[in-house]
Amino acid sequence: MTDDQLEAALRQLRVDVPEPPNVEAQVRARLSEPRRRRPVLVTAAAVLLAFALAFAVSPDVRAAVSEFLRFAGIEFSRQPPPPIPETPTVPGERKTTLDEARRRFDVKVPQALGQPAEVRVTERVVSLLYPGKRLDQFEGDFRPTMAKFAHAQDIERVRVNGHEGLWIPRPHEVMYIDPNGVWQDESARMSGKTLIWLENGITMRLEGDFTKDEAIRIASS
Structure with missing residues (x-):
């Protein structure tokens, strides 16, 4: 199965597929938030960015996500x-x-x-x-x-x-x-x-x- 086919299949079953470019924009937006909210937002954004990048470049992560689809x-x-x-x-x-x-x-x-x-x-x-x-x-x-x-x-x-x-x-x-x-x-x-x-x-x-x-x-x- 190609990457495009896998992504289409995941989207069909309502499994969200992260998109690194959008995540990067979200991280930059969160960093501009007021300081009192920044620690939690930065942590969440960093985790999301890490997963998105791993999904984009790691065959192991892609395999884990595509291994089981649940409905x-x-x-x-x-x-x-x-x-x-x-x-x-x-x-x-x-x-x-x-x-x-x-x-x-x-x-x-x-x-x-x-x-x-x-x-x-x-x-x-x-x-x-x-x-x-x-x-x-x-x-x-x-x-x-x-x-x-x-x-x-x-x-x-x-x-x-x-x-x-x-x-x-x-x-x-x-x-x-x-x-x-x-x-x-x-x-x-x-x-x-x-x-x-x-x-x-x-x-x-x-x-x-x-x-x-x-x-x-x-x-x-």
């Missing part, structure tokens, strides 16, 4: 995925009923899909399973819950019910991350096309063999 509790990795086990298992996952799942989660059921054929839960995720489709729901806070292995150029920014979302138009590997932040290799599996959006603090992840428009229509229901 709504899902981390996107450019590293090679782990081997997929013959029978992927998610630690602590079990089958349950929709009524029981609703006692623990604020479960949303799309009208376009109706009642799920199967419901599964873990400590953090409720999954509604349909023939050829799957809808995962979990709190999209700062603790990552899932990891996806996808190229930045394969991720498209979309809108779902007025909320920001991501569309991944081809199969890719996905893995569960436990509450301690540990990547569970035994849960690695191939995912279908996926629509991800954040609604009222809840991450909705719709997976299946459909077009982008079909996925957005289901999500909007």
